[in-house]
Amino acid sequence: MNILSTNNLTKYYGAEPLQVKAIDGVTLEIEKGSFTAIVGTSGSGKSTLLHLLGGLDIPTSGSVCVDGQELSGLGKNELAVFRRRKIGFIFQNYNLMPNLTVYDNIVLPVELDGRNVDKEYLNSIATTLGLEDKLNRKPNKLSGGQQQRVAIARALVAKPALILADEPTGNLDSHTTQEVIGLLQTTSKKYHQTIVMITHNDEIAQSADRTIRIEDGRIVGSRW
Numbered sequence: 001m002n003i004l005s006t007n008n009l010t011k012y013y014g015a016e017p018l019q020v021k022a023i024d025g026v027t028l029e030i031e032k033g034s035f036t037a038i039v040g041t042s043g044s045g046k047s048t049l050l051h052l053l054g055g056l057d058i059p060t061s062g063s064v065c066v067d068g069q070e071l072s073g074l075g076k077n078e079l080a081v082f083r084r085r086k087i088g089f090i091f092q093n094y095n096l097m098p099n100l101t102v103y104d105n106i107v108l109p110v111e112l113d114g115r116n117v118d119k120e121y122l123n124s125i126a127t128t129l130g131l132e133d134k135l136n137r138k139p140n141k142l143s144g145g146q147q148q149r150v151a152i153a154r155a156l157v158a159k160p161a162l163i164l165a166d167e168p169t170g171n172l173d174s175h176t177t178q179e180v181i182g183l184l185q186t187t188s189k190k191y192h193q194t195i196v197m198i199t200h201n202d203e204i205a206q207s208a209d210r211t212i213r214i215e216d217g218r219i220v221g222s223r224w
C-alpha cells in the first residue's frame with residue numbers, strides 16, 4: 001500500500017530566462033513501512049522535494065498525496081493540522097526546545113495536538129533509542145547523536161503516517177552517523193514506520209530499503 005505519492009510534481013523559482021527548475025516533473029510512490037533514501041548532489045533539489053512532500057512548500061504544479069489526502073485540497077490551517085498529525089520532521093540541527101526536558105520535547109507535538117501520549121509506546125521507543133535514563137535531562141546536556149535520537153523519538157511518538165528527514169546525520173561524526181542510521185532502520189522495521197530520508201552520502205543510502213537518485217530536479221534512478 002502506498003502512503004505517499006506524487007504526480008508530475010514541479011517547483012520552479014523565478015521567471016525565464018533565469019528560472020530555476022528545482023523540481024521538474026517528479027512522479028513517485030512510497031510504500032507504507034518502507035525506509036527510502038533520496039540522494040543527489042548539492043543543489044539537485046532534495047530539500048525542495050522533501051518540503052513539497054511534507055506540505056512545507058507549495059508546488060508550482062503537480063500533486064502530493066499523503067495517506068489518501070491530496071495536500072492541495074487543504075486550506076492553510078487545515079494543512080498545518082494535517083502536517084502536525086500525519087508528518088514527522090527530523091532536521092540536521094535537531095530543533096529541540098532548549099528549556100524543556102528530553103521527555104517534554106518528545107511529547108510536545110502530541111500535546112500541542114491535544115492528544116494523549118501513548119506511554120507504553122514512548123517507553124518502548126525510549127528504550128530502543130537508548131534514551132530511557134535521559135528523559136529528565138535538558139538537551140544541552142546531551143551529545144549531538146543523543147540529541148538527534150531525541151528528535152527521532154519525538155517524530156515517532158506522534159505515530160505519523162510519514163517521517164521526513166533532511167540530512168539527519170549532517171552534523172554527526174561517522175561513528176555516530178552509523179549509530180543513528182541504524183536506529184532509523186531499526187525503528188522503521190520495528191514500528192512499521194515509513195521514513196523518507198535525504199542524504200548526499202551513498203554509503204548511508206545503502207542502509208535504506210530503497211534509494212531514489214535525483215539530478216537537476218528529476219528522478220534519474222531508483223534502486224530497491
Ligand SMILES: Nc1ncnc2c1ncn2[C@@H]1O[C@H](COP(=O)(O)OP(=O)(O)OP(=O)(O)O)[C@@H](O)[C@H]1O
Nearest residue numbers: 013020022040041042043044045046047048049200
Ligand atoms: N527559495 C529559493 N529561491 C530560489 N531558488 C531556490 C530556492 N530554494 C532552492 N532554490 C534552488 O533550487 C535548487 C535546489 O535546491 P535544494 O535546496 O532543493 O537542493 P539540495 O539538493 O537540498 O542541496 P543541498 O544538498 O546543498 O542541501 C538549487 O538550485 C537552489 O539554488
Ligand SMILES: [Mg+2]
Nearest residue numbers: 046047048166
Ligand atoms: Mg538540502
